[in-house]
Amino acid sequence: MAATTLAKGITSGLRASMEKDPKVVLLGEDIGKLGGVFRVTEGLQKDFGEDRVIDTPLAEAGILGTAIGMALRGYRPVVEIQFDGFVYPAFDHIVSQVAKLRARSLGYVTMPIVIRIPFGGGIGAVEHHSESNEAYFAHTAGLRVVVCSNAHDAHWMIQQAIETDDPVVFYEPKRRYWDKGEVGDVPDGPLGTARVLREGTDVTLLAYGPMVKTCLQAAQAADEEGRSLEVVDLRSLSPLDDEAILGSVEKTGRAVVVHEASTFLGMGAEISALVTERAFYHLEAPVLRVGGYNVPYPPSRLEEEFLPDLDRVLDAVDRSLAY
Amino acid sequence: MSDNDVAPLETAFGVDHHVSRAEVPERPAQDGGPDMVQLLNPEGERVAHPEHDAVVDGLSDEELRGFYRDLVLIRRFDTEATALQRQGELGLWASLLGQEAAQVGSGRALRPQDYAFPTYREHGVAWCRGVDPVNLLGMFRGVNHGGWDPNEKNFHLYTIIIGAQTLHATGYAMGVQRDGNVGTGDEERDTAVIAYFGDGATSQGDVSEALVFAGVNNSPVVFFCQNNQWAISEPNEKQTRAPLWHRARGFGFPGIRVDGNDVLAVYAVTKAALDAARSGQGPTFIEAFTYRMGAHTTSDDPSKYRVSAEVEVWKHRDPIERFRRWLTTTGRADPDFFDAVDGESDELGASVRQRCLSMPDPDGTAMFDHVFAERHPVMERERAEFETYHASFEAAR
Ligand SMILES: Cc1ncc(C[n+]2csc(CCOP(=O)(O)OP(=O)(O)O)c2C)c(N)n1
Ligand SMILES: [Mg+2]
Numbered sequence: 001m002a003a004t005t006l007a008k009g010i011t012s013g014l015r016a017s018m019e020k021d022p023k024v025v026l027l028g029e030d031i032g033k034l035g036g037v038f039r040v041t042e043g044l045q046k047d048f049g050e051d052r053v054i055d056t057p058l059a060e061a062g063i064l065g066t067a068i069g070m071a072l073r074g075y076r077p078v079v080e081i082q083f084d085g086f087v088y089p090a091f092d093h094i095v096s097q098v099a100k101l102r103a104r105s106l107g108y109v110t111m112p113i114v115i116r117i118p119f120g121g122g123i124g125a126v127e128h129h130s131e132s133n134e135a136y137f138a139h140t141a142g143l144r145v146v147v148c149s150n151a152h153d154a155h156w157m158i159q160q161a162i163e164t165d166d167p168v169v170f171y172e173p174k175r176r177y178w179d180k181g182e183v184g185d186v187p188d189g190p191l192g193t194a195r196v197l198r199e200g201t202d203v204t205l206l207a208y209g210p211m212v213k214t215c216l217q218a219a220q221a222a223d224e225e226g227r228s229l230e231v232v233d234l235r236s237l238s239p240l241d242d243e244a245i246l247g248s249v250e251k252t253g254r255a256v257v258v259h260e261a262s263t264f265l266g267m268g269a270e271i272s273a274l275v276t277e278r279a280f281y282h283l284e285a286p287v288l289r290v291g292g293y294n295v296p297y298p299p300s301r302l303e304e305e306f307l308p309d310l311d312r313v314l315d316a317v318d319r320s321l322a323y
Numbered sequence: 324m325s326d327n328d329v330a331p332l333e334t335a336f337g338v339d340h341h342v343s344r345a346e347v348p349e350r351p352a353q354d355g356g357p358d359m360v361q362l363l364n365p366e367g368e369r370v371a372h373p374e375h376d377a378v379v380d381g382l383s384d385e386e387l388r389g390f391y392r393d394l395v396l397i398r399r400f401d402t403e404a405t406a407l408q409r410q411g412e413l414g415l416w417a418s419l420l421g422q423e424a425a426q427v428g429s430g431r432a433l434r435p436q437d438y439a440f441p442t443y444r445e446h447g448v449a450w451c452r453g454v455d456p457v458n459l460l461g462m463f464r465g466v467n468h469g470g471w472d473p474n475e476k477n478f479h480l481y482t483i484i485i486g487a488q489t490l491h492a493t494g495y496a497m498g499v500q501r502d503g504n505v506g507t508g509d510e511e512r513d514t515a516v517i518a519y520f521g522d523g524a525t526s527q528g529d530v531s532e533a534l535v536f537a538g539v540n541n542s543p544v545v546f547f548c549q550n551n552q553w554a555i556s557e558p559n560e561k562q563t564r565a566p567l568w569h570r571a572r573g574f575g576f577p578g579i580r581v582d583g584n585d586v587l588a589v590y591a592v593t594k595a596a597l598d599a600a601r602s603g604q605g606p607t608f609i610e611a612f613t614y615r616m617g618a619h620t621t622s623d624d625p626s627k628y629r630v631s632a633e634v635e636v637w638k639h640r641d642p643i644e645r646f647r648r649w650l651t652t653t654g655r656a657d658p659d660f661f662d663a664v665d666g667e668s669d670e671l672g673a674s675v676r677q678r679c680l681s682m683p684d685p686d687g688t689a690m691f692d693h694v695f696a697e698r699h700p701v702m703e704r705e706r707a708e709f710e711t712y713h714a715s716f717e718a719a720r
Contacts, residue, residue, distance in 0.1 A: 029555070033556055033627060037555070055556075055561050057523075057557075058554050061528050085484070086484070088484075089529070124465060126462055127483055294705055295691055296468070296690075299462070299466055299467050300414050305709075315712065
């Protein structure tokens with residue numbers, strides 16, 4: 001397949017799932033004629049009709065609540081939350097119902113719902129449009145939380161997310177929506193697995209979503225200075241791919257976790273604990289975190305100073321190597 | 324009635340025959356219908372209305388010219404802000420084009436002690452409250468998330484989370500009740516609260532909950548819904564099957580539809596609702612029937628989802644044009660007045676532009692300010708790291 005944008009990778013993935021399974025329905029605000037504010041569902045209502053691509057009333061709790069009912073009726077709802085900061089009205093349904101119904105029903109009931117959330121900053125947006133709230137959901141047992149970082153994964157992971165019987169919170173790095181990449185013919189491993197995107201020997205960079213590109217650039221820059229960085233795209237935040245993480249860190253002995261979310265109680269804290277508990281004797285340095293500060297996401301004129309960038313990643317690499 | 328008495332089903336369950344199921348229009352007529360209060364038609368002719376004539380007739384020519392000035396200046400401000408966005412000086416702008424009368428009419432009905440809770444589009448209300456319009460630009464420019472002290476002019480911060488502010492307004496009104504500032508008869512003490520929200524917002528659970536709380540508490544709050552016919556790309560019929568103003572009925576208080584492009588009608592209807600609230604008669608739901616003439620925001624492309632013929636229809640209902648005609652034909656304003664307002668509007672545009680351009684970017688450490696009442700160790704450490712890190716670049720220069 002030719003090079004396509006990350007956004008269009010999701011579109012083609014959604015289309016493939018909808019063609020394969022008539023039970024797949026899309027729900028969201030402005031996803032019909034408009035094709036969503038990021039145009040990810042563009043053309044789908046025209047091709048699949050208003051019964052399968054539903055412009056919902058403006059109510060996130062309503063969207064998730066009705067998605068639950070549709071799932072109970074045998075449908076596989078794929079829900080679009082317009083922006084990360086607008087998922088909270090639906091939080092109750094996601095954590096109290098979606099995440100728990102399988103266990104409560106002793107497995108008789110499944111919740112094959114996919115909750116798509118464009119997330120993260122870097123697009124100069126106003127408040128509530130740049131958040132990274134993945135840790136809230138990763139903290140909730142019963143939900144899978146995955147993040148794509150490129151067009152290929154976007155295309156395949158959305159299909160895998162729709163196919164699994166678990167509910168999936170599917171994060172899309174909005175500032176990478178327009179990045180182009182090749183989409184291969186087969187997925188790179190099942191849902192739940194991480195992927196080594198660049199092999200290296202000195203330090204492991206662990207990242208997901210928008211920060212994967214930043215880390216790849218950092219690794220490229222470091223390479224020019226004779227440092228070999230390994231870049232692992234986590235792809236799944238819950239469950240975490242322990243084996244892939246530990247395998248890489250045991251090899252390099254050093255780890256830096258990078259994400260946009262605040263480091264305080266972010267994914268980096270969990271990964272750092274995992275590595276420290278399970279690979280302590282392989283470590284040459286403490287696991288370091290590069291991320292947002294413990295403050296509300298700042299106004300856009302300050303976001304460059306809030307968000308990790310190549311320099312901050314390399315700074316952490318230097319500090320790791322200095323041990 | 325004893326427990327054993329069985330009432331006929333219809334009365335027992337209060338079957339409401341008002342709305343029959345058959346009445347679901349494809350695309351509801353956008354003329355507001357016969358129930359809409361209108362005092363000035365699109366041609367600029369005064370329409371008599373027994374209930375509201377007195378209030379409007381009591382307005383002085385100066386007050387009426389003041390409304391016109393508000394309408395023109397706020398549109399000028401809005402146009403300038405859109406231009407500033409196009410030139411990269413603002414990250415985004417949510418235009419109020421077409422909704423000036425709804426905002427000025429309601430904003431001018433407020434008293435200083437009243438409190439307004441806006442969405443992100445209430446630039447005209449902010450203007451009426453005396454908020455410096457340049458302060459409205461801060462969050463759209465990305466230098467802050469708010470930019471004014473809400474208690475200075477009793478105008479809350481813009482709320483982007485759809486519908487949330489309707490509950491805040493209701494809670495504020497519950498506070499007003501507990502302060503004993505309702506129904507005392509003292510004009511400077513009795514206080515009303517007004518919550519602004521859109522047609523799309525009516526779908527949010529928060530808004531229904533606000534109506535519940537306000538009804539149950541009989542709170543002094545006016546729910547002012549600007550039905551501009553669209554919620555981004557979704558037309559009214561994706562949000563509601565019944566006219567929005569009907570909704571109040573189920574919550575136990577009056578609802579009313581007013582021509583949102585008629586500044587006189589909006590003023591009269593809002594004033595009546597605020598008076599009722601202040602005097603202890605509880606909430607009112609006002610649906611201001613209007614139209615979003617522009618895109619949802621500067622990021623939006625309405626050609627994807629709506630036809631220009633619809634916009635043309637609404638152009639003929641322009642709120643400023645009809646008011647200008649009426650002021651002219653009734654001799655309440657002359658060409659000199661209109662020229663003066665135009666001159667003032669050009670000055671406003673120029674000064675807004677200049678002051679926007681000179682708005683400084685905040686210092687990076689500002690993100691750590693005001694997050695907590697007191698500093699604490701995690702934030703102190705992070706602030707120190709932030710400062711050291713950025714200082715290292717300065718040193719390297
Ligand atoms: C909880 C929440 N969900 C989604 C959005 C995204 N959004 C911003 S404005 C808007 C439409 C609002 O329509 P309406 O209430 O009619 O107000 P209008 O913009 O027309 O003034 C949407 C969906 C949001 N801001 N908050
Ligand atoms: Mg609207």
